[in-house]
Amino acid sequence: MRIRLFATLRPLAGGKHADVPAEPGDTVHTVLHRLIEQHPALTGEVLTPDGQALLPHVQVFIGGESIRHKQGLDTVLHQVDDMAVFPPVAGG
Amino acid sequence: MTLTGYANRVARIDLTAASVAYEGINPDDARKYIGARGLGVKYVFDNGPLVDALSPENIVCFVNGPLTGSAMNMSGRLAVCTKSPLTGTVTDSHMGGWSAARLRWAGFDAVIFGGKAERPVYALAENGQITLHDASDLWGKGTRETVRILQARHGGSHVSVMAIGPAGENLVRFAAIINENDRASGRGGTGAVLGSKNLKALVAIGDMSAQWKPAPDKKDAVDSARKAGLKGIMEGGLTAPRKGGLSLYGTNVLMNIINEIGALPTQNGQASHHPEAERIAGEEIREKYLVEEPTCHACPVACKKEVEIKDGKYAGLRTESFEFESAWALGANCGHVDVPSITKLIDQCNDYGMDTIELGNVFSTAMDATEKGYLAEGLVWAQTERMVQLAEEIAHASSPLGKTLAKGAAGAAAELGCPELANSVKGQAIPAYDPRGIQGIGLGYATSNRGACHLRGYTVASEVAGIPFQTDRKVAEGKGELLKIFQDLLAFSDSMDLCKFSSFSMGAKEYADMYSSVTGVPTTDEDVMRTGERIYNLERYYNNLAGLGEGSDYLPKRFLTDPGTGGSTGLVSQLDVMLKEYYQVRGWQNGVVPPAKLVELGILSAAAAEAAATEEMGGAQPK
Numbered sequence: 001m002r003i004r005l006f007a008t009l010r011p012l013a014g015g016k017h018a019d020v021p022a023e024p025g026d027t028v029h030t031v032l033h034r035l036i037e038q039h040p041a042l043t044g045e046v047l048t049p050d051g052q053a054l055l056p057h058v059q060v061f062i063g064g065e066s067i068r069h070k071q072g073l074d075t076v077l078h079q080v081d082d083m084a085v086f087p088p089v090a091g092g
Numbered sequence: 093m094t095l096t097g098y099a100n101r102v103a104r105i106d107l108t109a110a111s112v113a114y115e116g117i118n119p120d121d122a123r124k125y126i127g128a129r130g131l132g133v134k135y136v137f138d139n140g141p142l143v144d145a146l147s148p149e150n151i152v153c154f155v156n157g158p159l160t161g162s163a164m165n166m167s168g169r170l171a172v173c174t175k176s177p178l179t180g181t182v183t184d185s186h187m188g189g190w191s192a193a194r195l196r197w198a199g200f201d202a203v204i205f206g207g208k209a210e211r212p213v214y215a216l217a218e219n220g221q222i223t224l225h226d227a228s229d230l231w232g233k234g235t236r237e238t239v240r241i242l243q244a245r246h247g248g249s250h251v252s253v254m255a256i257g258p259a260g261e262n263l264v265r266f267a268a269i270i271n272e273n274d275r276a277s278g279r280g281g282t283g284a285v286l287g288s289k290n291l292k293a294l295v296a297i298g299d300m301s302a303q304w305k306p307a308p309d310k311k312d313a314v315d316s317a318r319k320a321g322l323k324g325i326m327e328g329g330l331t332a333p334r335k336g337g338l339s340l341y342g343t344n345v346l347m348n349i350i351n352e353i354g355a356l357p358t359q360n361g362q363a364s365h366h367p368e369a370e371r372i373a374g375e376e377i378r379e380k381y382l383v384e385e386p387t388c389h390a391c392p393v394a395c396k397k398e399v400e401i402k403d404g405k406y407a408g409l410r411t412e413s414f415e416f417e418s419a420w421a422l423g424a425n426c427g428h429v430d431v432p433s434i435t436k437l438i439d440q441c442n443d444y445g446m447d448t449i450e451l452g453n454v455f456s457t458a459m460d461a462t463e464k465g466y467l468a469e470g471l472v473w474a475q476t477e478r479m480v481q482l483a484e485e486i487a488h489a490s491s492p493l494g495k496t497l498a499k500g501a502a503g504a505a506a507e508l509g510c511p512e513l514a515n516s517v518k519g520q521a522i523p524a525y526d527p528r529g530i531q532g533i534g535l536g537y538a539t540s541n542r543g544a545c546h547l548r549g550y551t552v553a554s555e556v557a558g559i560p561f562q563t564d565r566k567v568a569e570g571k572g573e574l575l576k577i578f579q580d581l582l583a584f585s586d587s588m589d590l591c592k593f594s595s596f597s598m599g600a601k602e603y604a605d606m607y608s609s610v611t612g613v614p615t616t617d618e619d620v621m622r623t624g625e626r627i628y629n630l631e632r633y634y635n636n637l638a639g640l641g642e643g644s645d646y647l648p649k650r651f652l653t654d655p656g657t658g659g660s661t662g663l664v665s666q667l668d669v670m671l672k673e674y675y676q677v678r679g680w681q682n683g684v685v686p687p688a689k690l691v692e693l694g695i696l697s698a699a700a701a702e703a704a705a706t707e708e709m710g711g712a713q714p715k
């Protein structure tokens with residue numbers, strides 16, 4: 001699946017997106033681990049050091065929906081289409 | 093005066109009489125309202141709520157906070173407070189850069205202008221004195237040339253100049269005051285108030301040798317508070333210099349995430365998602381257009397992003413700053429994502445002295461009106477060359493349409509016979525967050541004391557970014573209480589005067605420590621919130637007295653009835669649910685502050701409240 005990356009994650013991953021193997025039934029957690037395996041520079045930027053939780057203020061969206069308001073990292077992907085990952089962002 | 097940190101010097105200038113009087117800070121008011129926004133609102137309140145905003149009777153106050161110009165991080169700001177010609181409310185609009193610090197180093201907590209000069213003048217603040225000078229040669233000039241001339245005349249680039257351009261002179265209702273760093277007192281039409289007084293600029297000469305320093309026995313407390321604040325900034329995932337998203341991409345780091353969730357008002361709110369917004373986002377700007385990253389006094393974040401257009405008809409154009417709000421207002425909101433055109437329009441706003449947010453909404457309203465047949469030969473979506481031409485006509489009041497649009501989005505829409513097309517509240521147009529996609533910010537627009545505004549209560553931090561805790565942007569319940577917390581906290585930080593972005597890495601505890609270490613007033617985080625609440629209620633009370641009573645808190649109908657798109661497909665604002673909760677939490681009666689609340693917060697004495705209670709408030713209609 002294609003994972004779109006934003007802001008400070010882009011230079012770390014070397015591009016605007018990453019294509020990661022995924023299939024329906026995978027969890028977001030699984031897919032993010034594959035992303036980090038592909039791009040080790042993202043270690044510590046998306047998940048906590050133990051890899052078990054999303055870092056505070058990092059946002060992962062599936063179809064515009066934050067996984068924080070679904071089942072978090074345990075959210076199951078039903079359609080393998082599009083994911084967006086943002087580091088902490090705010091402004092005014 | 094037992095408070096430390098203040099210069100304890102306020103200048104009151106009667107422009108009609110060309111006279112200046114000096115006074116100290118009222119210690120009781122300083123304790124209750126702190127400085128900057130809070131104290132400025134108190135000056136405006138004491139001047140009376142019924143003055144015509146563009147009359148000599150109105151006052152305009154440049155007010156520092158006790159932290160302004162100090163070594164505290166993110167403290168390089170001042171508030172311009174007045175009665176707004178755009179909204180009829182009290183307003184405060186803050187500018188960054190170095191002007192605030194230099195005004196403080198020139199010896200002033202506040203400089204207050206009333207009356208109207210017989211001919212154009214500018215004021216010079218230096219060594220605790222204000223002098224008035226002829227500005228006839230500057231009238232008609234843009235802010236850039238005005239800055240160049242006045243800096244050359246008074247000593248060079250270390251001189252601060254806060255000036256209006258032709259928009260202010262021509263009383264454009266959303267005229268801004270711009271300083272030498274292209275930082276703006278942007279919202280609410282403060283520039284028009286200066287123009288109505290024939291006041292071209294306030295010049296401040298001061299250097300860091302005049303910076304406030306704590307007494308030896310207070311130095312440790314001040315250093316400790318400063319270092320705690322700095323630690324939050326340096327380690328914050330958002331603010332860390334050259335590492336955090338705000339530092340690297342500026343405010344425009346928001347463009348993609350706000351569009352992703354379907355909360356980017358597009359084509360005047362006809363949609364809430366723009367398919368190509370990424371082309372004007374901070375990431376794209378940093379990669380292709382960024383040339384410099386200047387910063388404000390005492391700020392390591394450097395969120396300002398100066399851009400240069402490399403080719404095309406605007407090749408060589410260099411301007412500061414390509415902010416999220418400006419990029420949205422003048423771009424996606426008007427149906428295009430052309431970076432050179434947006435840059436040109438921002439540059440015009442900075443030089444003519446206009447609010448980019450209101451101008452973008454003026455254009456999008458005119459485009460909507462043209463599409464719907466209210467405006468013949470008007471403006472069509474993405475008609476960027478015509479936008480540039482019209483910006484000039486508005487600022488110079490040089491065409492009939494320019495004069496109509498100079499009234500702001502709400503004023504222009506009313507004149508064109510389509511008031512429903514203006515996305516405005518209390519006469520001021522909305523910023524870049526769609527109320528359908530972020531419920532709390534819609535409530536924030538409705539209840540803002542200065543018209544639609546995201547900066548009064550930035551619930552986006554919680555609803556989108558999860559700062560300081562995550563809430564669900566789609567849920568209405570709980571947003572009344574959440575908004576009150578943000579409104580009260582930011583009313584306090586605005587009064588110190590700290591940058592809003594400090595709230596991404598600091599909270600009430602850090603604010604309390606900073607304030608108490610500088611002023612010597614023992615302060616807790618509860619005190620911070622209570623003081624913020626007092627300031628917010630004083631503003632609301634002013635507005636109530638100015639005629640904005642029940643029914644003044646609302647949203648444009650479009651956001652209540654027309655569903656959003658993209659990540660907010662099918663959503664509308666649930667304003668009624670949120671307003672009910674909000675009024676309950678505030679202790680207000682349908683938007684009106686009851687006398688008992690004014691007494692509880694120390695705004696009025698019991699006797700004064702009793703007298704006020706006997707007066708009819710009047711059921712004003714929203715403007």
